[in-house]
Amino acid sequence: MSDILVKDLFSDQHYAEDQTITLHGWVKTIRSSKKIGFIELNDGSTIKNAQIVMKASDLDNYADIAKFPISSTIAVTGKVVYTPDAKQPLEIHADAVVLEGASDSDYPLQKKAHTYEYLRTIAHLRPRTNTFYAVFRIRSLAAFATHQYLQAHGFNYLNTPIITGSDAEGAGEMFRVTTLDMNNLPHTEDGKVDNSKDFFRKETNLTVSGQLEAEAFALALRKVYTFGPTFRAENSHTARHASEFWMIEPEMAFEDLDDDIVTIEELIKAVVSYVLDNAQDELAFLNDNVDDHLIERLEKTRDEKFARLTYTEAIKELEDADQDFEVPVYWGLDLEAEHERYLCEHIYNKPVFLTDYPKEIKAFYMRANDDGKTVAAVDLLVPEIGELVGGSQREERRDVLAEKIKDNHMSEEEYGWYQDLRKYGETVHSGFGIGFERLVMYVTGMKNIRDVIPYPRTPGNADF
């Protein structure tokens, strides 16, 4: 198809005045009177619409066109006319408008604001709205920028298993994967389900993290990252949790917590910068209609160094704050959302790294600090979202790790391979995990994770 795209019409690539072109697209709206009418045409190549001018005198099917229902697909042939004084830089004066696919008149999207809740019920049509057009184009750009930054910095893209036989660090409820007949389950002699009869001859689940598997590859390819689907069967009802989401998990050998933090900051800035450079129209729309501080916040994220403080320093800041928290602050507390928000929205008003958390509230694989109380962990807190990134330097010392696995009552057998990584040439290494949807929320200003996933899965909802 040698069509001209609306995107190209509005780009630097100039078309001659009066040049005849053909566009294919969807009717966003028609405004017509007896002798002249206007179509706003969107062809999917840009969030912007092309204005088609129709004169009854030029079109023998003018009366029919004026009645095309919204969202009908049409082909327009006409001349480019520049209109520097109008709201749009140019328009197309139609010589022919052909209906390709008429929309039914019960098309559910009107020329007005709909609630996000309603739009979720028509997830197959919501990408036709400006907001979701912008969100999903930006989601694509953010994914590309992530790959681009990591590839340019020596990371190898790694696909860790989606079906897993281990319950990873015991982090949360998992979705069971089975081919057993649920109406006729095989049982062992003591009455339990006989998993040895299942497809994999054992109990299997969908992954909750590829981190441990990624560590093994970092200790061979030096720098790796996963970027794939992740599943949590938690019964969470929040704007920030989904049952199926995408996670980016870089792992780096020979890098400590400070190196880890440098990479996190650079990666976030690279993604934000790429979106600022390549989604100006989408960001402008979102800034006008969704979050009027969006662009300002993104520019600040790109240009200013992130704040960094230790957990212990953060506790002091919170204790000194002249604000009453619902949950009182003390050293050892696993910070609540209200505390995190206060730190990054009131005190710093930008992304904040918190490091060196008490070991009791962090995972077993995080490296123990010399103080005996904290671990080399880092969380990145950002305004509006909260925790965007969680990472750590990994415990590379064979004996320390073995003790932690024992203390946590974890299966020696199941984590044998993980301990082998220390047995055969241990080294300092670090990594982190980014909830991709939370990153998309941050760069679009959207407030609900369900509105940055094409077809979101949450408890009780797996439609489409």
Place this chain on the structure above:
RNA sequence: GUGUCUUUAGCUCAGUCGGUAGAGCGUCGGCCUGUUAAGCCGGUUGUCGUUGGUUCGAGCCCAACAAGACACGCCA
């Protein structure tokens, strides 16, 4: 999982003191020579979430159930 709130036309909502329901938008028809979520005139649109109860009478009062949203928790 806990708490709060919501459910009335295709969408967004109003509905007073309990007396069988309305607006805007959409849609349909008409008018209009430059519109920008176009404008003007007219028509159309309902198992008031479900079930049961109170009442002469329930959208409204009561109970149970259901669906959804938000906040918190868990986390990314």
